[in-house]
Amino acid sequence: MKKYLGILLILTIFNSCQTAAKKENNLQEKYRPSYHFSPKKGWMNDPNGMVYLDGTYHLFFQHNPDTTVWGPMHWGHATSTDLIHWEEHPIALFPDSLGTIFSGSAVIDKDNTAGFGKGALVAIFTHHNPKIEEAKTGLHQYQSIAYSLDKGKSWTKYVGNPVLPNPGIWDFRDPKVMWHAGSGQWVMTLATKQSITFYGSKNLKEWTRLSEFGNEVGAHGGVWECPDLLRFETPEGDKWVLLVSINPGGPNTGSATQYFVGDFDGTTFRSDQKDIRWMDYGPDNYAGVTFSNTENRQILMGWMSNWAYANTVPASSWRSGMTIPRTLSLQKVSERWLLVSTPITDELGAWDTQEKGGVQVKNGTDDWSKYIGEANGAFELSFALDKVATFDLVLSNGKGDELVLGFDEATNQFFVDRSKAGDANFSPTFIKRTVAPRILDAETLTYRLLVDRNSVEIFADGGLSNLSSLFFVEQPFDLLMFRSSTTVNVRDLRVKVIK
Structure with a gap:
């Protein structure tokens, strides 16, 4: 009888612990989105390295796995086949002797221009050196690369990093790289203080400065970040759109993303746009960039938060999520080409x-x-x-x-x-x-x-x-x-x- 009571007591305690754990889990999960991506735990901000490969969308993201506030940045990693259901994987890129891993992009090197292997997945990212000495000189941010030969499961950092040293600019980050067929080169779109600088390369390792845009146009209430250069086919020929995130200075204060419509010839981006145009007027869509390798389709995801309060929003074991993926297009309204965003839910079963x-x-x-x-x-x-x-x-x-x-x-x-x-x-x-x-x-x-x-x-x-x-x-x-x-x-x- 005593043995039976002992077993009953153990089962009661076990069930009580399970109930308490379930209640605690529900408490922690009460703000967890249902169909927007969020990390299992830790802090998340900018989407990074987004690329489509063999039927799978890869999302890398700014990640601090050890706490729910911004801190030493890693690249988290998740994949999806439909952009709604996501599987999170082990961290892709860790901080190293060159610094923490800030934002960047990823491309498929189909022709082995970098020499890592045909079809290698190459990540281009900002190394951020937090050492006081480098920060004082303004040389604490520079661009590096890493490559994967197993579709993003494991990564090797290039021994010659950084591939683009800092020329003496305090904000020198967030490389978005694309292949420009017309000029036969990789083009890097880089945030440089309150402008965008373009660089070109034949091999992803050696970069040459091409041009600069933005010093006298657009909104300048804060630093420019996370740019993306996109090509659209229109009845009037190709149009190019330059996305630029800005913090602060958005239309509803805090963070936001502006855009410019113009032309790009492989060297210079030009725009006759005089007005300021916002991709999203809401306060919680920032640092949005598009997936590479989606042919002529532009699919964007953004960080669903705002730097004005990102570190203080209610959270428990995790903080922040992404916006719904959106298809971007151009529409002409009253003689202006305007950016249109539509959610991808139309095509999902x-x-x-x-x-x-x-x-x-x-x-x-x-x-x-x-x-x-x-x-x-x-x-x-x-x-x-x-x-x-x-x-x-x-x-x-x-x-x-x-x-x-x-x-x-x-x-x-x-x-x-x-x-x-x-x-x-x-x-x-x-x-x-x-x-x-x-x-x-x-x-x-x-x-x-x-x-x-x-x-x-x-x-x-x-x-x-x-x-x-x-x-x-x-x-x-x-x-x-x-x-x-x-x-x-x-x-x-x-x-x-x-x-």
């Missing part, structure tokens, strides 16, 4: 799509909660209005949290108000209400939002006006109200729920 058709809302509120009740806070919703009108979408839950988003016709702005969406007081720099101008002058308005357990991404007017925002609720949103002070006709209402 992981979504259960429900067609809801049309709804007429007469001077009041329509309850759409039934459409998202089973989504557990992770869904996509889209619709169109036959006529532009002010409207609110109010997401809420049983705890009284509210996220309000919509369009204000008086100011011609889309907006997100997260002031009551859970914890919004962890930092005085956390931006409570953000806005984006309506760029398209059309009578019909289209609206698309992706909601995850801690974020919303809005793609309005087909992806011309975008807003990406974090929020921190402990209980998923399961209530949704559509409000308008006028009668509006809602058509093409669709809901997609992640399976």
Whole structure:
């Protein structure tokens, strides 16, 4: 009998420990996104080295595995076949005697130009030397390379690093490399203080300065970072887009990404653009770059946070996630070529799509909660209005949290108000209400939002006006109200729920 009671006591304690562990795990995971990538543990910021190889997308990322705040940078590594379901792998690149591993890119060296092997995967990254002596001289950042012969499973750093020494520039980082067929060379797009400098190389090891862009154009409220040079085919011929992240100085304060439309001849990027154009007006889409080796398709992912408060957002064992991958394209609006972003969810079989058709809302509120009740806070919703009108979408839950988003016709702005969406007081720099101008002058308005357990991404007017925002609720949103002070006709209402 005593033996039986002893076993029963042990089982009771074991079950109690399991329950406590499960509760603790749920507490730690309460802000974990459902379909956006986030690291298993530790800190994450910029996406790095993104490349498509043999049916697999490789995402490397700025990573501090030992704590949930920014620190000694490594390259974390994850892969996916559909850009939604990710498998995290062991760390790819560790700090060494040359410094920590800052942002960069990866290419497939199909013709063995570097001599590491035909089809080698080559990473080009910034070494950041934290030693005080180097920092005082401004020579603490320089570019290095590493290569993989087993599709990214293991990496060897080049013995001749750094391949591009610092010429005396304090901010000298974030190389994005591409092959430019017209000039028969690798082209590196590099952030250099508040400009972008282009370098060329035949072998990824020896680099020559080509040109510089940006000193007198664009936004200059902060340092320029994480550039990317993209080619688009248009009816008017090839157009080139230069992405430049800036911190601070964004349209809603803090971090953001601007872009320039122009031409590139293999040596010089030129643009006649006089206005400042933002890829995403939301506060939580930064350092976004595209995957290489995707032929003519440009697929971008960004870091879903903002340097104004990134180190202080609620977290437990991990901190930060990525945006939904987006396909980029160009659209001509009023004689301006503008960048368009659309989420890749259209092509994924992981979504259960429900067609809801049309709804007429007469001077009041329509309850759409039934459409998202089973989504557990992770869904996509889209619709169109036959006529532009002010409207609110109010997401809420049983705890009284509210996220309000919509369009204000008086100011011609889309907006997100997260002031009551859970914890919004962890930092005085956390931006409570953000806005984006309506760029398209059309009578019909289209609206698309992706909601995850801690974020919303809005793609309005087909992806011309975008807003990406974090929020921190402990209980998923399961209530949704559509409000308008006028009668509006809602058509093409669709809901997609992640399976």
